[in-house]
Amino acid sequence: MALWDKLKDSASSMQTQLMAKKNDLKSGAFRDASMAMCALVAAADGSVDPAERQRVASLIATNDVLKNFPADDLQRRFNEYLDKLAADFAFGKVSVIQDIGKVKKKPVEARAVIQIGIVIGGADGDFDKTEQAIVREACYALDIAPTEFDL
Template sequence: MSFSNFLSGLKEKTNELKDEVLKFKNKNFLHAATAGSALIAMADGSIDSAEKQKMLKLIENNDALKVFKTSDVISSFTEFLNNFDFDKDVGESKACEALNRIKDNNVEARTVMRLILAIAASDGVFDQDEKIVAIKIAKELGLNPADFEL
């Protein structure tokens, strides 16, 4: 094996490791994004396919979450929805726990908040129930709701 091949292989392994580290590092962000998405989607008592599709599209196009497989995003989102199916209070508690894990990172918290608001508007309506939940999410993230016109 030539030195050139060795370096090439080493660079490839380094990039693979970097990708794995990024996935681990952003796991809290993934969970916060999917937890907040589940909270806002359930604000009106149900979740429709437009909200699910919008959430997936926004997360897939988010630079901070591109490192995650779509299946991981769906799995995390489904887990939070299942918590709501089990018990509304348990669902809210688990979602708030996930949001609280990123509240010390202003960039991540603001990104999650913008994502959540986009999902809320995906069905063309931003009703009072969704606004109440959005305000609660902003506060859980340590953000001022007024910064998001709430």
């Protein structure tokens, strides 16, 4: 199986797993951690490209699991996280990862945040090494073994 097909299957599988847990994913901490993860993946290379911002914002708006929350609220939070990362990536990353870490004590939410990162990272068909490294860092912040997600 080609890498592209494997990646698409993996992202699709993650989305299916997320949908199965949709009713358990309604907390404010999950909402914030998910938007932090989306911003982190979008800015994984240290910069925030306008096209990447728009692509991820569109994915957020159409993700069925995230429809538990008002779209405008998600968009605002996503933009706030991206702005932190754009202003000073290294400092912003520390803050954003701290917000992701707030779901550490809720294993279902913590794993769902990682899965959202993988879905967002793989949505363009290229879950590149930089994006994988960012999601791996989030795994450590959540006390999840990256190997659980083949990272």
